Amino acid sequence: MTAPPAPGRGRTKGRFDVTFALLLPLLLAAQPVATDSYLPALPAIAKELGSASTSLTLFVLAFGFAQLLCGPLADRFGRRPVLLAGLGCYTLAALGGAFADSVALLAGWRTLQGFSMAAILVCSRAAVRDLYPAHEGPHVMARGLTGLGIVGLMAPLLGAWLVQGAGWRWVMAAMALYAAALFALCWRSFGETRRPLGEGESSAPRGSTRAVFASRSFRAWASVAATTYGGLFCFLLLSPMVYIGYLGWSPAWYGWIPAGGSLVYIFSTTMCRSLLRRYGPVRTVRLGASLSLGGAVIQALGCWLMPLSAVPLLFGHAVYCLGHGIHQPCGQAGAVGDLPHLAGRAVSWSGFGMMMVAFCAGQLAARFVDADYSNGAWPMVVPMLLAGSVLVAIAFFWLPRLQHPKKETTP
Template identity: 45%
Template sequence: MSASNPALGVRSGALSAQQVALALALLLGLQPITTDLYLPALPLLARDLAAPMASVQLTMSALLLSFGMAQLVMGPLSDRFGRRPVLLGGLFLYSVASLGCALAPSIHTLIGLRALQGAGLAAAVVCARAMVRDLYEPHQGAQVMSKGLSGLGLIAFLSPALGGVLAAGQGWRAALTAVTLAGIATGLWVWWRLPETLATKRPDALRPGPWLAAMRTVSRHTGFRAWTALSSFTYGGLFVLLAGSSFVYIGTLGLAPWAYGAVMATGSLSYIAGTFACRRLLLRHGLLGTVWRGAFATAAGGLGMLALALGGQTAVLPIVVAHWIYLFGHGIHQPCSQTAAVGAFPQMAGVASALSGFVLAATAFVTGLRLGQAMDGSVLVLASGLCFFALLTSLTAWTVVQRFGQLPSAARA
């Protein structure tokens, strides 16, 4: 199905599936830019600002807490005023906050600015997911989303490598300056090329009564709960790798920052391979069959890394292979779960996207707090966290998603 919303006009009628996928890649790609690009710089940041590990972890946790809470506002805002104005405002906030992060004089200032950055990022992510539901039915939306997430994977591939080079050559502030430039470039592209996709705005979207009613409707939907759980659990495992791996790969296994960036980049290639596999599986097995199969890769990655850690493995390559296998499964789960969570709510796509994103971000926030307390640089802590979420993801894909995840016929292609 192509973008066929009659309210979009001639300009939007020319918005092809490839252009929508590009928009998704740029908007959703701000997530790995915001997180992955500065990962190699975390040890340098901690040393330069004389910050303990727990405070450094808060730069990630504060981002995610704000990111999650702001989605609850950005979703209704986009239903009321449209995707485009909320996108532009959010990207402006993101760019200004990112510049502030690059100039931050203390860890406490950096934590506060990362929270503002998360609010701006929320607008980009909520509107991107809602835009897919504006234009496509869920099955076609999952195909387009997987293409967009392939682009996200490419950005995630480049981000840690670039971050490692910048951190090694110019310091951690250079990495955050690159984040600023990415926000500005994305905002300019949206202003220049991306039209409004929402056909009918909801004038009552911001009124407390209708807003709470919409939240209740979405949150009580068993399919929404199942798909949101899958999306949140698989991202929880990814977040364990994002927030904890630099301290293990660099601090314990002895990799240089640029080599760690290369490890994270190769993981992104595995994720991209997963998104390609997702598209092929969708054609043959549909949403439910695709995630059922992807769960085997997820479980294998988590259990494999835990087995290596329990066996005292300190060689980098076997651990990285388990890392890759998990990310391959993640590349299958995310396009399906993010699209299907919103799929049953064509008239409340902003609210559904916001609530699903809030749960995902809350999961990552709690994980970050726990990881900051437990992380001692050992492979076992990293592997235990990854395996925990791998098993939750797989069991969810094999059970509640299969039982409750079938979309109503009106929402299917």
């Protein structure tokens, strides 16, 4: 497979293909750089400026809603200008946060950073569909998400080291340095990937959003990505209360749990690429759905039979993460597979759906956690059990009903 040339950049097909393959993990990793490295800084920020929870909430909400704006912009003006604007604003917002002298100012800069990150992720995911045929998209996304998992493993450790050795402001400075270096790389190596418009063709065809949701393939694959992320988000949101508050673990011991999940995720996205080559996307997702449901069932049995033991919770979480590492590349790439002309909008609505499902599921599950932890680990486990059941239903009953698209030929 050769990628289409980058118009106006003077690169051969093969060279740009290799360059994008290296850039994609770095672009996707802008998310854990902005979130995972920031978490160890929260106590220090709270001590100096006051509670920083608002800045994190606004960041997440801005990231979710901004995707709806960035997708149409990327379809209208192209991936390159929107991506570079996002990287530039990301750098500016991180620098502004490093010099913030109040919680309100820090929250404002983090909100801008959330908008910027939406532009980066939307354009990088849309570029995958621009450069690769639909049947190769999951392979490419799996490779990119493996890189994201590696950064997700390193980011909190680096953030903690910077906070301890130099202070929380250097965490924000490190984000700015990362984004500035990535801006320079993309300025030099990232050409426009959106296909040229034909004569009289509009970059924003009438009813484009309706066309996205009219696609059966988009609805099915976007549902896979949103469902698996919703289950994992409930774990991320509620696991500190379960392991630290309910089971009495120390925060230091708890920190190894998300780190272990990242290791499993890295392995799973790597395994996904081999499974796709051997079995194709539908059979691969069926395996992933079985793992997701199996992991949640293990946790549920642990809550029922051994309510004060962490072993079934940890083992079940690892199995669920194996399925999650399969679902994410397949779901994210599959959501835009039938919509090459509307890749930006499809990516933005898929990403927005993931954030909204996660936010709503997390808020609902959190209502069942009280100060006495009377419900044990069930508020964390039940959403994952529901997510696994929905994923099995999608994989075994919905995806097989889709008409398999013909493989595209590269011009």
